[in-house]
Amino acid sequence: MLVGYSSSSEDDESEAGGDAAAKSGSKSCPRKCQEEEDGHSCSPVRKKPKTEEGVTKARLPLPGCLLAMFPDEVDPDTEDSCIHGGRIRSFKHERGNWATYVYLPYHPEDEFKELLEELLSAAGTCGVALTSQEEFHLSLSQTVVLRHHWIQPFTQSLKAGLANSKRFVCSAGRLKVYCNAEKTRTFLGMEVCTGNVQLLDLVQVVDKTMTEFRLDTFYKDPSFHVSLAWCVGDKTAQMEDCIQELQRLVEQHEEGPFVLRLDCVELRCRTGNKTFCFPLKQ
Structure with missing residues (x-):
């Protein structure tokens, strides 16, 4: 998709080479005429262009303005899992393809952050090194x-389908272990206990749009949750061994059992590096 860009110096050098050849030809003219008079036929010696002399041409760097025109282009190095904490893509990146998912954002409070630090520490003691999510959300679609x-x-279809969807509140408080279909990552999540009916209504809207574009719909019997942290590989067994200890931290939090409260006022769709917001009715 990137527009080819080459230095104008190449054209300049070609023109310069042509001038040199012309000059060389003009200098050899007397000799050529003399050779023809002597009955001999030969071509004048031409100076080799710079390209034939093995001279390497320096190409100008691609201007930043052109690079900025294509933010969805990904450098091949970004496929290296080492620079993503060991994470592996569920599908290979291809130009023009944008990974897309629909979700409800969760904005954590200080109490949540303190609890999460305790959970990560306790999981580490059990031999599982978890990494906190960079941001928190409740998924309403597959990627x-x-x-x-x-x-x-696609986003217009979502907007139309959500026109009559109302705001609501859901809550979560029970920890649960999840592993992706490829078995490349394991997650510690907090499962929703109230608000499931409203969430299923939203999934129906999202699934309708997915079906229009022949994309995968959400899981038939979804376990709505907010992912808290993750680790590389299938660590389900190890996590299950310590899940009761982690749940105890949730139940015996400083100010009583912790309950994650998610105010569902806005649904979002992230596709590539773009995020679209769809406010729900009051």
Whole structure:
């Protein structure tokens, strides 16, 4: 997709080479005429262009303005799992394909952050090194692939479907272990205990849009949750061994059992590096 860009110096050098050849030809003219008079036919000696002399041409760097025009292009090095904490893509990146998912954002409070630190420490004591999520959300779709030209109609379809969806509150308080289908990552999540009916209604709207674009719909019997932390590989067994100890930390928090409260006022769709927001009705 990137527009090819080459230095104008290449053209300049070609023109310079042509001038040199012309000059060389003009200098050899008397000799050529003399050779023809002597009955001999030979071509004048031409100076080799710079490219034939093995001279390497320096190409100008691609201007930053052009690079900024294509934010969805990913450098091949970004496929290296080493620079992503060992995480592996569920599907290989291809130009023009945008990873897309729909979710409800969760904005953590200080109490949540303190609890999370305790959970990470306790899991480490049990031999499982967890990494905190960079941001927290409740998924309402699987991660699917959108072509770039689908983004606008896809988000318009979501907006139309959510026109009558109302705000609500859901809560979570029970820890649960999750592992992705590829068995490449294990998650510690907090499962929703209230608000499931409203969440299922939202999933129906999202699934309708997914079906329109022939994309995978959500799980048939979803376990709605907010992922707290993750680790590489399938560590389900190790996590299950210490889940009761972690749950005890939730139940015996400083000010009583911790309950994660999620105010569902806005649904979001992230596709590539773009985020679309859909406020719910009051």
